[in-house]
Amino acid sequence: MNNFPETKIKKLFPYQVGFTSPPFDFDAAPSDFLRMCPDTVGVHGWMMHDPDYDHELDQRKKNFHKLDEFVHCMSRNGIDVCGQVGSNWVHASGLGVEGINEFCEKLTVKYKTKFIMAGYAMVEALRHMNVEKIALNAAYHWPEWWKGTINFLSEAGFDVLWAGNFVDQGWFKTQKEVNEKRWIFEADLAEKSFLYVADKAPNADAYIINGMCNFKTGKDEQPQRPVHLEAKLENLLGKTIIGHDTALYWRIMKHLNISPITKQGKLLESLK
Numbered sequence: 001m002n003n004f005p006e007t008k009i010k011k012l013f014p015y016q017v018g019f020t021s022p023p024f025d026f027d028a029a030p031s032d033f034l035r036m037c038p039d040t041v042g043v044h045g046w047m048m049h050d051p052d053y054d055h056e057l058d059q060r061k062k063n064f065h066k067l068d069e070f071v072h073c074m075s076r077n078g079i080d081v082c083g084q085v086g087s088n089w090v091h092a093s094g095l096g097v098e099g100i101n102e103f104c105e106k107l108t109v110k111y112k113t114k115f116i117m118a119g120y121a122m123v124e125a126l127r128h129m130n131v132e133k134i135a136l137n138a139a140y141h142w143p144e145w146w147k148g149t150i151n152f153l154s155e156a157g158f159d160v161l162w163a164g165n166f167v168d169q170g171w172f173k174t175q176k177e178v179n180e181k182r183w184i185f186e187a188d189l190a191e192k193s194f195l196y197v198a199d200k201a202p203n204a205d206a207y208i209i210n211g212m213c214n215f216k217t218g219k220d221e222q223p224q225r226p227v228h229l230e231a232k233l234e235n236l237l238g239k240t241i242i243g244h245d246t247a248l249y250w251r252i253m254k255h256l257n258i259s260p261i262t263k264q265g266k267l268l269e270s271l272k
Contacts, residue, residue: 011078013042015256018074020046020067021085022060023053025183028212029085032227033249036260036268044079046070060092067115068107075111081255082115087210087244088141090119091148097123097156114255118248119149123156125247125267126206129240135201136163137193139213140178140185149210161201169196183214184223190215191236198237206240207233213243230265240266 015037021027030045037043048066053059067084074082090100100120107115126134134153138146143165150160165178171189172178197207214223226233226243233241242265250267253259259271 011042014040015258016042016044016079017252017256018044018046018070018079018082019085020048020070020082022055023048023050023063024055027085028214028223028225029083029245029248032225032245033083033252036227036249036262036264037253038258038261041256041258044074044077046073058092060086060089061094064089064093068110071107071111071113071115075113079113081252082113083121083248083252084115084117085212085245085248087119087122087149087212088145090117091152097152116248116251116255118244119152121247121251122208122210122242122244123153123158125242125250126153126156126158126208128250128270129206129242129267131158131205131240133159133161133201133203133205135161135197135204135207137197137207137209138163138165138168139193139209139211140181140183141165141211142175146210161204162197164197164200166193169193183212185213185215187215187217187221190217190226190229191233194233194237194241198239204239206242207237208241209243212245227264227268230267231263234265242267 019029030043034043048063050063071082095103104115104117136150146163146165150163154160166172167175209226212225214225216223218224225245227246230241246267253271260268
């Protein structure tokens with residue numbers, strides 16, 4: 001029960017957004033999103049707490065109930081829309097595509113605050129762009145992770161022409177080597193990996209990248225997620241590029257009826 005109904009009126013910003021992330025690793029979503037937004041937007045982050053968390057899919061399913069706690073907490077503090085960061089949560093839940101849609105709608109209605117999951121936002125983004133055939137740059141994801149992603153997208157009706165991670169693409173010999181990078185990779189791997197995927201699936205309507213991969217492409221090699229790179233990659237490949245980070249930000253902005261102040265890839269630019 002909201003004991004502070006005035007929080008929806010007495011707001012610090014006209015548009016207030018809340019992000020949650022898994023219990024491990026610093027999450028760049030609040031920072032990335034805010035940098036793209038007009039100054040009428042405020043952002044708050046909320047990291048789940050699970051001292052035993054080790055990036056396993058069953059741990060995501062075990063902690064799924066905490067999404068309810070997240071939306072409840074945010075709704076009591078004047079948040080307009082809540083975004084769940086991380087692409088694996090939708091398929092780890094076992095709810096299926098329609099089940100996830102219903103889950104998001106249920107929380108939205110229950111707390112009168114829009115709730116969006118990154119994995120389902122990708123489905124909505126691809127449908128919005130009239131995409132049918134896709135290829136997945138699975139980046140650092142474990143095989144069981146990215147196979148869950150393609151199963152989820154296939155269930156949603158998309159034709160996945162090719163999928164594979166950095167090991168499948170030949171950039172690393174083992175998944176252990178990939179994991180030791182802790183999701184931060186050299187700058188040139190962004191282009192190299194997408195060129196590889198494009199070569200494997202030249203007939204794809206769009207190329208997507210899952211998870212929240214980081215490349216040392218920023219100033220002084222500051223790691224950057226796909227949302228920063230999509231415009232350049234689209235110019236390189238001549239195809240739409242969508243990451244789960246971009247899909248999530250697009251869906252949040254669409255709900256708020258705002259658009260990015262920065263130059264972005266085709267999906268986010270479609271909001272302008």
